[in-house]
Every structure is written in structure tokens, then in C-alpha cells.
Amino acid sequence: MKIGEYNTLKILRDTKVGLFLGDDQQDVLLPKKYVPKEFFIGNEITVFLYLDHEERPVATTLKPYVKLNEFAHLKVNYINKFGAFLDWGLEKDLFVPFKEQAKQMEVGKRYLIYMYLDEQTNRLAATSKVNKYFSEEISNFEPNEEVEVMISHITDLGVNVIIENKFKGLVFSDEVFKDIKLGTKTKAYIKQVRPDGKIDVTFKKIGLEAIDDDAALVLKELKANNGFLGLHDKSHPEDIKTVLQMSKKAFKKAVGTLYKSRIIDIKDNGIFLK
Structure with a gap:
């Protein structure tokens, strides 16, 4: 069983307090309020595991905003003498010790954090000192990947x-x-x-692949507007951005693709679907 992650576990038994999940060596409670309406002993169920207020492993069907070894933007719910506590979508807030705060956190504000497992306490915690968790390797990404x-x-x-x-x-x-x-x-x-x-x-593909996507978007907008779009070469870039969420350069390439394919006509007041 992995704390801070989703686990697919077998339903062992039903009790007054909820379902116990796991195997012969280890089990964990899924509290009654998270038990699905229909279930069968022996079936498997996917749950998220974390520590409850008494630091015991517990399962939930709620979906947290962040998992172990992930980044997220989370809001501070409250602060006490030990540190800040973040809303991460579960009943028990996520703890950020003062020593793990890049700058002192404030209630109600959101911060970029990384969730880790404290090896000394085996508790989930977060840090806003995130730079040390980025990879220092040179990536092998390819253009347009x-x-x-x-x-x-x-x-x-x-x-x-x-x-x-x-x-x-x-x-x-x-x-x-x-x-x-x-x-x-x-x-x-x-x-x-x-x-x-x-x-x-x-956020958009580059090269010929991007032209295809942009052309498809222009075509979709044409069909949604009864075959007419009041945009052309002299349209202001902001007008194009508002309507199509693309640059004027991308728009002109997309229109050129559709025109060469004899899908549209270009006139002074805009483009028309043939």
C-alpha cells in the first residue's frame, strides 16, 4: 500500500465503521461515508491513501488536488505555530512546515508546492521550496512532441x-x-x-501540423456561423485572437490552406464557406 497515491485494493470485509481493504498481511479502512452504494466482498476498488488526524492510514474515494511527488497550486486554509495547512481536497489539510516555506505563507493565498513523504515521520507534507525537485537532466524531448x-x-x-x-x-x-x-x-x-x-x-503545434489544426478550427467556426466569418487580412490581431484564439499569422496560414483546398472563398468583408 502506497501512502499519497491511488491504490487498487480488494474488499475484505464490511463493518459498522466501513469497509476494510487489502490482503492477509495488511488492511486499511474505507470509512462508511465513502463506501459505494453497491459493492461485493472480494471485488477490487480504487482508493487514495493518506494519514488521518490520528496519523493512521485511511482510504478515501475523494480525489485530492495533488498526489505524492507532484506539483500543485494550493490555497492556505490556516496557520498555527508549526506551519501552514493547505486545502488539497481531503478532510485533513496538507501540512507545510515553516522551514519548507520559500516565503512566509498567508491565509487565503495560493502557492506552488510539491508534495513529498517525510521519511522521519512517514507523513505527507508539502514544500514551496520547489526548485530542488525539478530535474537537472537535459531532456530528450523532440520538437512538436x-x-x-x-x-x-x-x-x-x-x-x-x-x-x-x-x-x-x-x-x-x-x-x-x-x-x-x-x-x-x-x-x-x-x-x-x-x-x-x-x-x-x-500551446499550439508548430509547422505544417499546426496549419492543419488551425484550418480545422477556422472551418469549425465557419460552419457554426452559417458559412461566414467576418475576418480577413486587414482584421486587427486582437479581433482574430478573440474569435479564434490564434495569432494573425496562424489565421492567414489556415485561410490559405482552406482556400487552396477550394473549401472557402475570400472576399473583402470576410471568408465564405463554399
Whole structure:
């Protein structure tokens, strides 16, 4: 059984306090309030394991906002003389000792954290001193490779992301064409891995693959608007961004693809679906 992770366990027995899950060597309680309406002894159930208020392993069917060895943006619920306690979607808040706070945390504010297992106490805890948990290896990502990223923070330079829960990455501000929320996980694409190991990322595919995707988006918008879209070469970039969430350059390439395929007509007031 792994604390801080999802475990698929066998249902051993039903009691007044809940279901006991596990095997002959080890079991854990799934409290009554989390027991599904229908279950059968001997069947398997997937649960998340953590320590309850008495530091005993306990199972839940609730889904936490973060798992062991992952990053997340979490809000501080309260602070006491030992440290801060974060809302991570479970009954017992996630503890951040004062020594693990990059700067003193405040109630109600959100912070980028990493959840780890304290080897001395075997308790789950979090730290906002996250830099030591990023990989120092040079990644072997390929250009246009699809990856999962989490939005970590935003600067004047662009949107900083965490790639595959391991590497730092950056999406430059002039390539951001959608609303960004800290902590959000989304797919992205590798733009390049620089010689110094820094990774440039984009939210859209690059090259010919990107043109295909953008053309499909323009076509979808045309169909949704009865075959007409009031955008053209002279449209303001912000108008294109508002309607299609793409750059003017990408829009012109997409329109060119559709025109060459004889799917649309281009007129002074916009584009028309044939």
C-alpha cells in the first residue's frame, strides 16, 4: 500500500465503521461515508491513501488536488505555530512546515508546492521550496512532441510551466492566445530544447501540423456561423485572437490552406464557406 497515491485494493470485509481493504498481511479502512452504494466482498476498488488526524492510514474515494511527488497550486486554509495547512481536497489539510516555506505563507493565498513523504515521520507534507525537485537532466524531448504541462506562474516574459511533472518550461507571452489559470494542467508542444537545457513550449503545434489544426478550427467556426466569418487580412490581431484564439499569422496560414483546398472563398468583408 502506497501512502499519497491511488491504490487498487480488494474488499475484505464490511463493518459498522466501513469497509476494510487489502490482503492477509495488511488492511486499511474505507470509512462508511465513502463506501459505494453497491459493492461485493472480494471485488477490487480504487482508493487514495493518506494519514488521518490520528496519523493512521485511511482510504478515501475523494480525489485530492495533488498526489505524492507532484506539483500543485494550493490555497492556505490556516496557520498555527508549526506551519501552514493547505486545502488539497481531503478532510485533513496538507501540512507545510515553516522551514519548507520559500516565503512566509498567508491565509487565503495560493502557492506552488510539491508534495513529498517525510521519511522521519512517514507523513505527507508539502514544500514551496520547489526548485530542488525539478530535474537537472537535459531532456530528450523532440520538437512538436506533445506533453502535459501545469501552469506554474506568469511573468512579463511569458507563462512558466512544469513539463511532465519534472522539467521547467516557458511559453513566450506573444504565443499565448487563451486564458491562463495558475495550476491548470493542459497539453502543450515542445518548441525547442536549448543548448543550456532550457525548454521553450507552445500551446499550439508548430509547422505544417499546426496549419492543419488551425484550418480545422477556422472551418469549425465557419460552419457554426452559417458559412461566414467576418475576418480577413486587414482584421486587427486582437479581433482574430478573440474569435479564434490564434495569432494573425496562424489565421492567414489556415485561410490559405482552406482556400487552396477550394473549401472557402475570400472576399473583402470576410471568408465564405463554399
